[in-house]
Amino acid sequence: MQYTLRRGSVAVAMLAAGSLALAACSGGSGGSESSTGSATVTLTYMTSSPEATIGAEKDVIATFEQANPTIKINVDAGPLSNYDTQLVTAFKGGNGPDIFWVNHPNVQAWANAGYLADLTALANDSSQFQKDKFIPGLLQIGTVGGKQYTLPVNTDARVFWYNTALFKKVGLVDSSGNPKVPTTWAEMQADAALFKKAGVYGFAYRSDSDYAMAYEAVGPFMKTAGGEILSSDATAQAIASQSAGTVAAVTLLQDLVKAGVTPPGESKMNETTMNKLFASDELAMMLGGPWERPSLEQIAPDFKFGTDYGVADVPVQQAGDKTASTSGGWQLGVNAKSANPAAAEKFAAFFETPENLQKLAVAGSFPPTIDGLSQAPFSSDPFYIPFMDVLPNSGLPIPPVAQMAQVSAAFEKYAMAAINDGKSVSDQLSAFDNEVNSSVLGQ
Amino acid sequence: MAAVPAAIALAMVVYPLAFNIWQSLHVERLSKNDGQFAGLQSYSQLLQFGGLLDTFRTTLLWTVGCLVLQSLIGFIAAVVLDGMSRAASIIRALLLVPWVMPGVAVSAVWSTIYDPISGLLNSVLGSLHLPTHDWLGDPKTALASLVLVNVWKGFPFWMLMLAAGLKSIPQEVHEAAALDGAGYLKRVRFVIVPMLRPVWVLTTLLAFIWTFNYFDLAYVMTNGGPNGATTILAFDIYQSSFVFNRFDQGSALSVLTFLTMSIAIAVYFRASRRLGGGAS
Numbered sequence: 001m002q003y004t005l006r007r008g009s010v011a012v013a014m015l016a017a018g019s020l021a022l023a024a025c026s027g028g029s030g031g032s033e034s035s036t037g038s039a040t041v042t043l044t045y046m047t048s049s050p051e052a053t054i055g056a057e058k059d060v061i062a063t064f065e066q067a068n069p070t071i072k073i074n075v076d077a078g079p080l081s082n083y084d085t086q087l088v089t090a091f092k093g094g095n096g097p098d099i100f101w102v103n104h105p106n107v108q109a110w111a112n113a114g115y116l117a118d119l120t121a122l123a124n125d126s127s128q129f130q131k132d133k134f135i136p137g138l139l140q141i142g143t144v145g146g147k148q149y150t151l152p153v154n155t156d157a158r159v160f161w162y163n164t165a166l167f168k169k170v171g172l173v174d175s176s177g178n179p180k181v182p183t184t185w186a187e188m189q190a191d192a193a194l195f196k197k198a199g200v201y202g203f204a205y206r207s208d209s210d211y212a213m214a215y216e217a218v219g220p221f222m223k224t225a226g227g228e229i230l231s232s233d234a235t236a237q238a239i240a241s242q243s244a245g246t247v248a249a250v251t252l253l254q255d256l257v258k259a260g261v262t263p264p265g266e267s268k269m270n271e272t273t274m275n276k277l278f279a280s281d282e283l284a285m286m287l288g289g290p291w292e293r294p295s296l297e298q299i300a301p302d303f304k305f306g307t308d309y310g311v312a313d314v315p316v317q318q319a320g321d322k323t324a325s326t327s328g329g330w331q332l333g334v335n336a337k338s339a340n341p342a343a344a345e346k347f348a349a350f351f352e353t354p355e356n357l358q359k360l361a362v363a364g365s366f367p368p369t370i371d372g373l374s375q376a377p378f379s380s381d382p383f384y385i386p387f388m389d390v391l392p393n394s395g396l397p398i399p400p401v402a403q404m405a406q407v408s409a410a411f412e413k414y415a416m417a418a419i420n421d422g423k424s425v426s427d428q429l430s431a432f433d434n435e436v437n438s439s440v441l442g443q
Numbered sequence: 444m445a446a447v448p449a450a451i452a453l454a455m456v457v458y459p460l461a462f463n464i465w466q467s468l469h470v471e472r473l474s475k476n477d478g479q480f481a482g483l484q485s486y487s488q489l490l491q492f493g494g495l496l497d498t499f500r501t502t503l504l505w506t507v508g509c510l511v512l513q514s515l516i517g518f519i520a521a522v523v524l525d526g527m528s529r530a531a532s533i534i535r536a537l538l539l540v541p542w543v544m545p546g547v548a549v550s551a552v553w554s555t556i557y558d559p560i561s562g563l564l565n566s567v568l569g570s571l572h573l574p575t576h577d578w579l580g581d582p583k584t585a586l587a588s589l590v591l592v593n594v595w596k597g598f599p600f601w602m603l604m605l606a607a608g609l610k611s612i613p614q615e616v617h618e619a620a621a622l623d624g625a626g627y628l629k630r631v632r633f634v635i636v637p638m639l640r641p642v643w644v645l646t647t648l649l650a651f652i653w654t655f656n657y658f659d660l661a662y663v664m665t666n667g668g669p670n671g672a673t674t675i676l677a678f679d680i681y682q683s684s685f686v687f688n689r690f691d692q693g694s695a696l697s698v699l700t701f702l703t704m705s706i707a708i709a710v711y712f713r714a715s716r717r718l719g720g721g722a723s
Binding site: 084085088092109110112113115209210263264265266267268273277402403405406409413416417420421435438439 | 474475560581582665669671682686687
């Protein structure tokens with residue numbers, strides 16, 4: 001027995017020693033270079049794109065590899081649900097991919113933590129990066145402390161979606177028989193009441209994530225009314241309760257819920273449920289981004305844009321106000337600890353050409369360039385007209401701060417308490433301001 | 444030769460614990476100040492701003508609610524099946540199914556049952572002309588709804604443990620009680636329950652440790668909401684660390700959880716020694 005135990009213990013010790021040695025050797029990002037410097041360099045590229053849309057990225061990568069035969073790129077696609085967790089865990093261990101997509105709320109925190117390489121030189125080199133072609137606000141998102149840490153990959157916006165059949169059913173049509181879409185909040189509320197009488201849901205909003213209130217539900221209406229959640233100056237203080245536009249937008253949604261025009265389950269309404277209700281003619285109006293179209297095509301292939309549903313500008317608070325919306329988007333970063341920073345930056349520069357970004361943006365987002373939507377395929381598709389209307393007045397609902405996740409989660413909590421539970425809007429937004437200013441931004 | 448198991452224990456238990464404690468005493472929030480000593484700042488921030496007491500209260504409500512109902516239903520199932528012969532083994536195997544299902548699968552199934560628009564529960568209530576409800580969306584009913592799911596999942600464990608305890612009660616005790624004129628309910632109350640006490644206590648302590656740390660349901664079904672109504676400690680640790688990048692606060696919560704569990708484990712070992720020595 002003692003002999004067997006001793007032998008078993010030695011085996012375990014050898015296994016442990018072996019795995020420790022392997023762990024020591026595997027630190028750092030992918031890449032291998034021989035002592036001659038001319039062998040193939042292998043980079044790891046990580047994206048959150050689903051399988052359906054990753055094809056365009058792989059085409060860009062294949063083109064780059066053809067032009068750069070000594071650089072090979074392995075693609076790693078992480079599911080969106082735990083993409084950030086996967087990356088942060090890798091970075092904290094000193095590893096992680098060489099080039100990767102960065103969700104814009106993470107830029108500040110990841111730059112502060114030293115995970116992102118400084119791309120200022122690349123961004124200022126006009127031979128590699130055409131800075132003047134990009135939407136300035138998107139470049140600003142990738143800037144921290146005056147340095148460029150990420151480069152824009154895409155952007156998006158939310159517009160107003162309406163069910164054509166339901167509008168015709170309740171008689172909300174113009175003289176040509178086309179749906180008479182609401183242009184103001186008051187019109188939207190009146191229309192929602194008509195849909196309720198007809199036995200369908202008038203309006204639904206997403207509430208399935210910590211970002212839903214800020215980006216999908218309250219945010220677009222808040223933007224049309226000039227509202228703010230954090231002040232956009234250097235102090236970045238929470239001012240939701242003092243911002244008339246924000247109070248009005250939260251009150252609008254609260255009134256819709258009180259009027260009984262929204263479906264049940266609004267405490268955790270996800271995109272799939274909303275789209276299913278929309279496509280089955282049970283929901284008349286909602287807000288959504290360009291990604292709803294492929295989602296609807298999957299849920300109901302016969303439910304078509306133009307005939308069965310349409311998109312329009314986000315209704316405004318008062319007639320004559322400018323339409324607006326929330327926008328976000330992804331950025332591209334390079335690992336500050338990449339074993340092959342030169343090769344990684346070379347690929348990033350290639351990836352970030354307006355032509356490549358135009359190809360990538362087709363499936364559910366927009367190119368981050370000033371003239372992106374005025375080019376094919378967007379310019380010839382009437383689906384994108386409202387997006388072109390709202391984009392010039394769109395922006396992040398929360399200015400970039402390192403604690404964006406906490407601020408967003410706090411806004412979700414207090415806004416939903418007002419909207420879903422009927423609590424006082426001003427009390428909830430005041431509580432939000434107080435919590436964020438004292439315990440989130442102040443730490 | 445004790446050195447190898449000690450080394451493994453050191454690597455897999457002591458080091459992670461020590462690192463957690465270290466991280467809770469330093470700034471670790473993806474900031475430029477990461478690594479700076481912060482003392483008990485994370486703990487005081489949790490108390491002051493983090494809703495720590497609310498989270499502890501929710502966790503205790505969750506744990507006690509689950510244990511009481513699981514033990515009651517598990518006991519009834521064990522007693523009923525004890526009186527059956529052939530059918531008992533088949534029924535017992537079927538009743539074990541919820542317990543062996545992964546927590547995520549259970550969460551997915553019950554999320555569809557609770558769905559306020561198309562879920563089975565509201566469909567049944569509607570067909571009986573009873574009021575329907577957004578069970579997971581109402582802060583007043585969300586935690587109770589999760590407790591119900593965990594009771595469904597966890598009572599088979601109690602059934603198994605108590606059934607084993609029932610088998611250890613000598614038949615002569617039952618016969619003596621019957622001879623003394625004790626009916627079935629009196630035998631349950633004065634014979635079975637007292638003699639099951641050692642099993643009950645040990646199962647309670649084990650189940651307390653598991654339930655206190657249970658994460659799956661709160662994460663999948665409610666994401667800690669609505670309005671924090673189902674934010675239990677395990678979920679709070681996840682949210683602080685991986686959603687808010689507040690690794691320092693997440694570690695502080697982990698240390699507090701570890702201290703609570705240490706007390707529970709110490710009570711368990713003490714009870715098992717005392718009851719193991721005293722059980723007849």
